[in-house]
Amino acid sequence: MPPNDASGSPWSDLERPPLNAASLRRALIRPEGLWSELEVVADTGSTNTDLVERIRKGPVEEGTLLIAEQQTAGRGRLDRHWDAPARSGLFFSFVLRPGTGIPARRWGWLPLLAGVATATALARTSGVATALKWPNDLLVDVDGEERKIGGILTERIGDAAHGTVVIGVGLNVTLHADELPVQSAGSLLLAGAQSTDRDPLLRAVLRSIEDWYRKWRDADGDAGECGLQETYAAGCATLGRTVRAELPGGRSVEGEAVAIDGDGRLVLATGSGVEQPVDVGDIVHLRTPS
Structure with missing residues (x-):
């Protein structure tokens, strides 16, 4: 159990020192x-919300990065709360x-790119x-169980010609079992990380994102050409599983996840023998690969 931060000082919890911005x-x-x-x-409500609001008020340079020691209204996909x-x-x-040189359909690779970069760096x-x-x-093994330690949220502002993308990343690093928001969550600490020092972890993740x-971009957004598609598929725990895709409008489809296509969509082989690409939705893992 981590010590109580009764004083309010970021240095009163030695397990969780503050980041050094300089x-x-x-x-x-x-x-x-x-x-x-x-x-x-x-602290802030949501780093994504803050950047989106800043962009709507005026120009914000590419590569602007906002980091919060704590979020009080962090959001995941489907507006789920992250605390x-x-x-x-x-x-x-x-x-x-990304600019006009990359077709808009390829922008769907950006959250997957952030996932690959983060997973490999961690x-x-x-x-x-x-x-x-x-x-x-982002998933890890905690005592033989698959647990979620992080997620990525992407928001697009504007059209392809003048568009901006804000990507948010949230990762549980030193959460103890009694601090987890839900039973299916985990943390690097609980997964047996060799190091939970957030400073080198953050540097590694950001350098990996920059590299990918x-x-x-050099491949004009072609995920196959730059190796992103292959790397994502190699590290994707969804492929080979029977899953249920819960789609907008209350619809759902079940099938085996067989591929990630050139636009970053998950391809499901349904019981009727049809391969159906899914570009948005919540995925539920039903069975592990045989």
Whole structure:
């Protein structure tokens, strides 16, 4: 059980020290790099909401990055609430502008790109094998059970010609069992991470996002050409499973998840023998691969 933060000081909980914004800027912001501005705030409602509102008020440079030590109204997909104790995780959002050279249909790869970049960086830095649940959940093994430790939320503002994408990432790092919001949640700590120091974890994730984004843009958003499609499929825990896709409007479809197509859609082989691509929806894993 983590110590109580009775004093209100970020240094009173030695398990959860604050992030060092100046050190992060020195490490990540560089000429010709993706990251252009980095701000760390003690708390906010939602980093995604903050950046979206800032964009609607005026120009915001690509690579602007907002990090919160705590979110009080964090949002996941389908407006699900995301809450965690202060400094117990990584909660950040950033701005991307893919530009007119990349077809709008390929922008759907951006949340998957963020997932691949985050999962590979966490595995490398923490030693915890991290899998992807389509389209944007991060999974780890906790005591033999598949648990969600993070998620990705993407919001698009404007059209393809002048459009901006805000991507938010939330990761549980040092949550203890009695702090988990739901039984299906987990954390790097509970998964046996070699390190739960958030500073190197965050640096690794952001550098990985920058690397994958550059590859994707250089390939004009072609996920096959830049290796993103293959890497996502290799780390996707959804493929090979029987799943239920809960679609907008209360509809659902069941089938075996057989592929991720060129536009980032999950392809289901249904009982009727039809292969149906799904580009939006909530995926429920029904059975593990045989």
